[in-house]
Amino acid sequence: MAFDKNDKNIKNWRGIKRGSMLEDHKQKISLAKKGTPSWNKGLLGYRAGEQHHYYGKHRSEETKEKIRIANKGTMPPNFRKSLQWLKGKAKIRDDYTCRICGLREKEIMEVDHIIPNAIKPELYEDLDNLQTLCPNCHRRKTVGDRRLIFERRKLT
Numbered sequence: 001m002a003f004d005k006n007d008k009n010i011k012n013w014r015g016i017k018r019g020s021m022l023e024d025h026k027q028k029i030s031l032a033k034k035g036t037p038s039w040n041k042g043l044l045g046y047r048a049g050e051q052h053h054y055y056g057k058h059r060s061e062e063t064k065e066k067i068r069i070a071n072k073g074t075m076p077p078n079f080r081k082s083l084q085w086l087k088g089k090a091k092i093r094d095d096y097t098c099r100i101c102g103l104r105e106k107e108i109m110e111v112d113h114i115i116p117n118a119i120k121p122e123l124y125e126d127l128d129n130l131q132t133l134c135p136n137c138h139r140r141k142t143v144g145d146r147r148l149i150f151e152r153r154k155l156t
């Protein structure tokens with residue numbers, strides 16, 4: 001028998017007809033799966049489909065725009081200048097240089113409240129009340145502040 005590469009009846013080493021395997025296989029799978037639920041049916045998790053709070057409530061672009069406008073100017077309070085942001089500002093203003101000893105080392109610089117928070121809490125987020133200090137001078141300043149606070153407490 002002559003070898004004909006187009007003869008679909010020639011079987012390969014697995015006993016499967018050449019060339020037709022893939023299609024046959026696919027058909028078998030799709031037939032077997034017909035009528036059976038998809039693998040993820042019932043597995044969609046918490047409040048899927050109709051139960052989901054967003055069901056049937058998809059916002060149109062127009063609605064989204066309305067929400068955007070409504071939210072304008074009503075930013076939550078934590079959007080205001082944070083202390084961290086102010087400290088960064090103070091360091092840049094002082095060019096990362098210690099105001100007491102003049103040391104300039106960007107990585108280690110700290111920001112101090114000139115008038116301590118315990119004395120004037122209203123100046124806590126005031127850039128003018130912040131100064132850049134090196135850790136050494138900061139420690140020394142804090143010790144002085146504590147004494148100051150202690151003395152004030154004794155007076156009042």
Ligand SMILES: [Zn+2]
Nearest residue numbers: 098101134137
């Ligand atoms: Zn210093």
